[in-house]
Amino acid sequence: xxxxxxxxxxxxxxxxxxxxxxxxxxxxxxxxxxxxxxxxxxxxxxxxxxxxxxxxxxxxxxxxxxxxxxxxxxxxxxxxxxxxxxxxxxxxxxxxxxxxxxxxxxxxxxxxxxxxxxxxxxxxxxxxxxxxxxxxxxxxxxxxxxxxxxxxxxxxxxxxxxxxxxxxxxxxxxxxxxxxxxxxxxxxxxxxxxxxxxxxxxxxxxxxxxxxxxxxxxxxxxxxxxxxxxxxxxxxxxxxxxxxxxxxxxxxxxxxxxxxxxxxxxxxxxxxxxxxxxxxxxxxxxxxxxxxxxxxxxxxxxxxxxxxxxxxxxxxxxxxxxxxxxxxxxxxxxxxxxxxxxxxxxxxxxxxxxxxxxxxxxxxxxxxxxxxxxxxxxxxxxxxxxxxxxxxxxxxxxxxxxxxxxxxxxxxxxxxxxxxxxxxxxxxxxxxxxxxxxxxxxxxxxxxxxxxxxxxxxxxxxxxxxxxxxxxxxxxxxxxxxxxxxxxxxxxxxxxx
Numbered sequence: 365x366x367x368x369x370x371x372x373x374x375x376x377x378x379x380x381x382x383x384x385x386x387x388x389x390x391x392x393x394x395x396x397x398x399x400x401x402x403x404x405x406x407x408x409x410x411x412x413x414x415x416x417x418x419x420x421x422x423x424x425x426x427x428x429x430x431x432x433x434x435x436x437x438x439x440x441x442x443x444x445x446x447x448x449x450x451x452x453x454x455x456x457x458x459x460x461x462x463x464x465x466x467x468x469x470x471x472x473x474x475x476x477x478x479x480x481x482x483x484x485x486x487x488x489x490x491x492x493x494x495x496x497x498x499x500x501x502x503x504x505x506x507x508x509x510x511x512x513x514x515x516x517x518x519x520x521x522x523x524x525x526x527x528x529x530x531x532x533x534x535x536x537x538x539x540x541x542x543x544x545x546x547x548x549x550x551x552x553x554x555x556x557x558x559x560x561x562x563x564x565x566x567x568x569x570x571x572x573x574x575x576x577x578x579x580x581x582x583x584x585x586x587x588x589x590x591x592x593x594x595x596x597x598x599x600x601x602x603x604x605x606x607x608x609x610x611x612x613x614x615x616x617x618x619x620x621x622x623x624x625x626x627x628x629x630x631x632x633x634x635x636x637x638x639x640x641x642x643x644x645x646x647x648x649x650x651x652x653x654x655x656x657x658x659x660x661x662x663x664x665x666x667x668x669x670x671x672x673x674x675x676x677x678x679x680x681x682x683x684x685x686x687x688x689x690x691x692x693x694x695x696x697x698x699x700x701x702x703x704x705x706x707x708x709x710x711x712x713x714x715x716x717x718x719x720x721x722x723x724x725x726x727x728x729x730x731x732x733x734x735x736x737x738x739x740x741x742x743x744x745x746x747x748x749x750x751x752x753x754x755x756x757x758x759x760x761x762x763x764x765x766x767x768x769x770x771x772x773x774x775x776x777x778x779x780x781x782x783x784x785x786x787x788x789x790x791x792x793x794x795x796x797x798x799x800x801x802x803x804x805x806x807x808x809x810x811x812x813x814x815x816x817x818x819x820x821x822x823x824x825x826x827x828x829x830x831x832x833x834x835x836x837x838x839x840x841x842x843x844x845x846x847x848x849x850x851x852x853x854x855x856x857x858x859x860x861x
Contacts, residue, residue: 372503372504373502373503376469376500376501376502376503376504377502379467379469379500380500380502382467383467383497383500388464388497390497390499390500391498391499391500392496392497392498395424395475395496395498396422397422397423397424397475398421398422398423399421399422399423400423400443400444400445401423401425401441401442401443401445401446401447401448402445402446403445404421404423404448404480404488404490405446405448405488407480408480408488409488411480411481411482411488412482413482413484413486415481415482416479416480416481416491417479417480417481418479419479419480420477420478420479420493421477421478421479421480421490422475422476422477423441423443423448423475423476423477423490424441424443424473424474424475424476424498425441425442425443425447425448425473425474426441426442426443426471426472426473426501426527427439427440427441427468427469427470427471427472427473427474428440428441428442428447428470428471428505428527429470430468430469430470435453435454435455435462436451436452436453436454437451437452437453437465437466438450438451438452438489439452441474441476441490442527444533446530448488448489448490449483449487449488449489449490450476450478450489450490450491450492451481451483451489451490451491451492452465452492452495453491453492456491456492456493457492457493457494457495461494461495464497465492465495468497469500469501469504470504470505471501471503471504471505472497472499472500472501473497473498473499473501474495474496474497474498475495475496475498476490476492476494476495476496477492477493477494477495478490478491478492478493478494479491479493505524505527505528506524506528515844516852518532519844519849519850519852520852522848522849532845535834535838535840535845535846536846536848538657538834538837538838539834539838539846541656541657542653542657542830542833542834542837543610543628543830545652545653545656545657546610546630546649546653546828546830547610549649549652549653550608550632550649553606553645554606555606555607555608555632555634556604556606556607556608557607557608557609557610558596558599558604558607558608558609559609559611560589560592560595560596560609560611561589561595562588562589562611562612563577563579563586563587563588563589564586564587564588564589565584565585565586565587566587566807566809567587567589567590567807568590568591568593568594568807568809568812569589569590569591569592569593569594569751570590570591570593570613570615571748572590572591572615572616572617573615573616573617574587574588574589574590574614574615574616575587575588575614575616575625588613588614589611589613589614590613590614590615591613591629591631591827592609592611592613592629592631592827593631593751593825593827594809594812596608596609596631596632596633596825597633597780597812597815597820597823597825598812598815599633600633600635600820600821600823601815601816601818601819601820604635605634605635605636605821606632606633606634606635607632607633608630608631608632608633609630609631609632610628610629610630610830611628611629612626612627612628612629613626613627613628613629614626615627619851621841621842621843621844622772622832622835622842622843623843624831624843624844624847624850624851625851626851627829627830627831627843627847628829628830628831629827629828629829629830630827630828630830631825631826631827631828632645632825632826633780633823633824633825633826634823634824634825635821635822635823636821636822636823637822637823637824638753638763638779638822638824639742639763639764639765639777639778639779639824640824641824642765642777642778642824642825642826643678643740643765643777645826646767646775646777646826646828647674647675647676647738648674649828650672650738650767650774650775650833651672651673651674653833653837654672654836654837655672657837658837661673663836663837663839664839665770665836665839666839666841668736668770670736670737670738670769670770670836671737671738672738676737676738676739676740676767677737677738677739677740678739678740678742678765679739679740679741679742680741680742680743681723681727681731681741681742681743681744681745682694682743684727684731684741685723685726685727685730685731687731688730688731688734689708689710689726689729689730689731690708691704691705691708691726692704693723693726696719697719698718698719698722701719701722701723702722705722705726710726710729713725715801715802717797717800718747718748719745719747719760720744720745720746720747720748720749721747721748723745723748724745724748727741732768732771732773733771734771735768735769735770735771736769736770736771737769738767738768738769738774739767739768739769740765740766740767741765741766741768742764742765743755743758743761743762743764744761744762744764744765744766745760745761745762746760746761746762747793749762749764749778750781750787750790750791750793750794751778751780751781751787751790752764752778752779752780752781753778753779753780753781753782753783754781754786762778762779763778763779764776764777764778764779765777769836770836772829772832772835772836773829773832774828774829774832774833774836775826775827775828775829776826776827777824777825777826777827778824778825779822779823779824780820780822780823780824780825782816782820782821782822782823783816784813784814784816784817787812787813787816788808788813791807791808791809791813792808794807794808795807795808831843831846831847834846
């Protein structure tokens with residue numbers, strides 16, 4: 365065939381039409397693939413160099429290399445299990461099929477049958493006896509199949525990224541195993557998996573700005589959920605004692621290496637438990653997941669080693685702030701904390717109108733970036749934790765922890781607030797903040813308060829960011845690398861924060 369003078373897409377489209385003109389369907393509906401390429405490799409791993417298999421092997425995959433002239437050609441097929449060399453010879457497949465084979469392009473998907481043998485270079489190869497074109501690829505693979513180097517393009521064309529970069533496919537296999545492990549871990553602990561609504565009448569369960577939509581039939585505003593918490597706790601009120609959900613949540617916030625507006629969250633709730641039970645559950649789950657996926661409690665991440673061996677460090681927030689910001693926040697009210705910050709020349713955001721907001725600012729600015737090994741930050745200010753129970757012995761604090769690993773917030777947990785009067789008052793305080801312009805403050809959820817009025821037992825709750833767990837256990841440096849289809853701007857000109 366003459367060297368193409370058209371662009372590659374047009375040239376391949378002409379090939380497609382030529383096949384149709386010959387009565388060959390380049391997109392048949394079915395092919396019975398009996399073996400994966402890795403199954404063939406495993407089955408004949410010990411095949412001797414002067415032997416051939418006696419079995420006819422039927423497989424299929426994408427043609428990713430093709431070389432040879434005259435009466436014989438070599439190539440490689442690839443499926444999700446790996447690659448295998450194929451050898452196609454004129455006097456074996458016949459003139460018609462060989463002529464068809466010569467028209468194939470790298471990227472085409474083919475079904476082949478043949479026998480296994482070892483080449484003189486020692487490579488296991490399938491000698492093709494017959495083949496079928498299963499899908500004509502009109503777009504070429506990346507140049508010389510070296511893969512995609514443009515990260516933005518990789519995220520936009522994930523389907524090509526998966527073909528070109530086997531390591532990417534391995535990350536998502538591991539992601540599936542991580543989620544499966546977590547699910548079975550919880551089921552073995554007696555938790556029941558449930559599903560709750562994605563569309564809510566109001567945002568709740570977290571401090572975040574929601575995506576807003578409109579329900580046409582009911583003519584009412586709705587929001588995409590920012591958390592799973594409030595519906596799951598209603599189930600605890602109803603009598604279930606151990607529930608969990610793994611689901612997508614949506615937060616109308618910035619994009620960075622650790623943030624995506626749509627992400628996967630696990631939340632679980634256990635009746636007759638508290639924050640200490642959640643702490644024990646969290647470190648057991650995460651350490652066992654690390655060992656199950658990587659084979660060790662010590663996991664490489666970039667140029668460091670993260671040690672998930674339990675127990676994890678427990679560190680009161682006040683002590684951490686004192687260590688890194690040099691401010692002792694204990695005993696200081698809002699005004700005195702402002703004075704201490706001014707003495708340290710720390711800027712004060714005028715929108716921070718409570719002691720708790722100042723404390724969280726100090727923590728975010730001075731502490732979190734120092735936390736590398738798994739660390740529980742405990743004892744949070746009550747003003748920023750409207751759904752957590754007041755601390756049993758420390759005034760102004762709640763029974764809450766966040767688990768930080770390599771500066772990433774991995775989990776958040778409470779002894780859940782179950783006093784309906786206290787909860788209503790907290791919501792009222794949040795409502796004042798919302799009216800003052802805080803878009804992330806909670807609104808008044810009367811139905812949830814009414815549910816608490818029915819009576820909810822002492823309860824421990826835990827939320828885990830699945831995407832960040834996957835980042836840590838797959839040595840992925842950005843959340844986009846563990847999301848099959850991360851959120852991107854319409855035009856490929858954006859950069860991460």
